[in-house]
Amino acid sequence: xxxxxxxxxxxxxxxxxxxxxxxxxxxxxxxxxxxxxxxxxxxxxxxxxxxxxxxxxxxxxxxxxxxxxxxxxxxxxxxxxxxxxxxxxxxxxxxxxxxxxxxxxxxxxxxxxxxxxxxxxxxxxxxxxxxxxxxxxxxxxxxxxxxxxxxxxxxxxxxxxxxxxxxxxxxxxxxxxxxxxxxxxxxxxxxxxxxxxxxxxxxxxxxxxxxxxxxxxxxxxxxxxxxxxxxxxxxxxxxxxxxxxxxxxxxxxxxxxxxxxxxxxxxxxxxxxxxxxxxxxxxxxxxxxxxxxxxxxxxxxxxxxxxxxxxxxxxxxxxxxxxxxxxxxxxxxxxxxxxxxxxxxxxxxxxxxxxxxxxxxxxxxxxxxxxxxxxxxxxxxxxxxxxxxxxxxxxxxxxxxxxxxxxxxxxxxxxxxxxxxxxxxxxxxxxxxxxxxxxxxxxxxxxxxxxxxxxxxxxxxxxxxxxxxxxxxxxxxxxxxxxxxxxxxxxxxxxxxxxxxxxxxxxx
Ligand code: AHR
Numbered sequence: 001x002x003x004x005x006x007x008x009x010x011x012x013x014x015x016x017x018x019x020x021x022x023x024x025x026x027x028x029x030x031x032x033x034x035x036x037x038x039x040x041x042x043x044x045x046x047x048x049x050x051x052x053x054x055x056x057x058x059x060x061x062x063x064x065x066x067x068x069x070x071x072x073x074x075x076x077x078x079x080x081x082x083x084x085x086x087x088x089x090x091x092x093x094x095x096x097x098x099x100x101x102x103x104x105x106x107x108x109x110x111x112x113x114x115x116x117x118x119x120x121x122x123x124x125x126x127x128x129x130x131x132x133x134x135x136x137x138x139x140x141x142x143x144x145x146x147x148x149x150x151x152x153x154x155x156x157x158x159x160x161x162x163x164x165x166x167x168x169x170x171x172x173x174x175x176x177x178x179x180x181x182x183x184x185x186x187x188x189x190x191x192x193x194x195x196x197x198x199x200x201x202x203x204x205x206x207x208x209x210x211x212x213x214x215x216x217x218x219x220x221x222x223x224x225x226x227x228x229x230x231x232x233x234x235x236x237x238x239x240x241x242x243x244x245x246x247x248x249x250x251x252x253x254x255x256x257x258x259x260x261x262x263x264x265x266x267x268x269x270x271x272x273x274x275x276x277x278x279x280x281x282x283x284x285x286x287x288x289x290x291x292x293x294x295x296x297x298x299x300x301x302x303x304x305x306x307x308x309x310x311x312x313x314x315x316x317x318x319x320x321x322x323x324x325x326x327x328x329x330x331x332x333x334x335x336x337x338x339x340x341x342x343x344x345x346x347x348x349x350x351x352x353x354x355x356x357x358x359x360x361x362x363x364x365x366x367x368x369x370x371x372x373x374x375x376x377x378x379x380x381x382x383x384x385x386x387x388x389x390x391x392x393x394x395x396x397x398x399x400x401x402x403x404x405x406x407x408x409x410x411x412x413x414x415x416x417x418x419x420x421x422x423x424x425x426x427x428x429x430x431x432x433x434x435x436x437x438x439x440x441x442x443x444x445x446x447x448x449x450x451x452x453x454x455x456x457x458x459x460x461x462x463x464x465x466x467x468x469x470x471x472x473x474x475x476x477x478x479x480x481x482x483x484x485x486x487x488x489x490x491x492x493x494x495x496x497x498x499x500x501x502x503x504x505x506x507x508x
Pocket of ligand 1: 028071072073074173174215295352353
């Protein structure tokens with residue numbers, strides 16, 4: 001069966017410039033993300049720092065723009081001093097976040113070298129679990145102060161003459177969570193976030209700071225946490241964080257409900273904006289806080305259970321190695337359209353994580369690296385979404401969802417790049433059974449258009465995965481049959497498919 005749908009945008013109805021930091025990722029000292037992931041000194045492709053060349057190439061292909069580091073939960077027990085200076089003098093420590101042994105062979109300087117290698121901006125975090133404002137200001141001084149103080153000269157003595165220039169800092173991680181090393185109440189965290197932010201800005205006024213929101217939308221303290229934390233630190237921070245991992249509860253494993261998490265997370269963003277703006281109103285402030293969705297992904301298979309607490313404090317154990325399906329890739333695509341459609345307040349987002357641990361890139365020690373299914377929609381969006389997000393008007397039939405009511409089968413976003421004349425359209429057909437006969441009106445974007453790229457990601461088997469032996473089972477293919485008439489495109493989208501169409505105006 002085929003159904004009709006339409007998507008209309010207008011050049012004059014733009015939402016906001018797209019912040020390219022929406023295509024961020026996350027590297028935590030967790031499992032085999034760093035060690036035996038991005039870093040494996042004995043690997044045939046490793047560079048002088050021990051970073052794998054094949055993983056670096058895939059990271060570049062993924063197109064990630066910013067990377068959050070060094071945690072996650074790891075951040076709340078981390079001593080930054082352990083990870084600088086001569087490697088043979090660095091201490092081995094128990095990591096209480098993941099019950100592993102941390103060797104500290106990768107630290108600030110090695111990670112910054114990796115960032116430069118792959119051309120990605122750093123987003124660092126400070127430990128507000130076991131530590132506090134004093135260590136945070138010292139870490140920032142070590143990293144960003146030009147020289148002439150004990151800490152900045154220590155950095156220079158470690159080979160970094162110039163400041164590292166780390167501009168984005170997270171004030172702790174998931175401080176509301178009982179699993180966190182030194183969980184805090186919102187008042188405890190709000191106060192410490194404020195004082196830490198104050199000191200850090202005095203050290204380097206050019207930085208941007210993100211305070212921890214709740215660790216999930218369904219935390220019992222969601223809302224109250226945001227309100228109380230911002231009561232303390234609203235004036236001192238630029239961003240509030242959101243984290244979300246998409247699950248399939250045993251009570252409802254349907255794909256339709258899985259895809260409805262796009263709307264759940266849209267509400268999460270909109271509710272968080274509402275809370276931040278109500279704090280602004282209470283404070284008689286015109287400031288509008290920005291959001292940083294700095295952990296997001298599908299994560300429900302390799303999640304719970306005793307495997308998280310390994311006996312014997314192993315080094316780089318294989319942990320949280322979620323194997324992604326075609327169905328997951330479709331949800332990731334839909335989430336990206338939703339993120340783009342909130343570009344007015346959402347400025348940063350980090351897929352969690354990058355390598356091996358709930359990740360788009362997988363590796364075998366000493367062996368190959370490959371792209372998981374979710375790699376593809378991320379890479380396509382990161383490559384083609386430049387410019388202004390236009391307001392999408394979608395008309396499509398849909399399906400009923402218990403939480404959100406009627407949901408359209410079509411999820412879409414449109415980003416127009418005035419600099420290149422290219423307009424990128426991102427489309428998810430959520431119908432599992434029917435083709436979508438879609439008309440796309442690109443009003444005011446030029447009446448003659450040529451196709452720059454048209455790709456679809458579709459698998460007859462929604463459970464299909466990519467593996468070391470079959471790394472390209474789920475991958476984008478050409479999308480044929482696009483008819484162009486003036487400002488109008490017409491295309492048929494397969495059921496359960498993710499599609500990217502980039503066109504360029506040849507006439508004004
Ligand atoms: O990404 C894995 C973990 O999930 C992070 O360390 C933590 O912040 C979140 O709970």
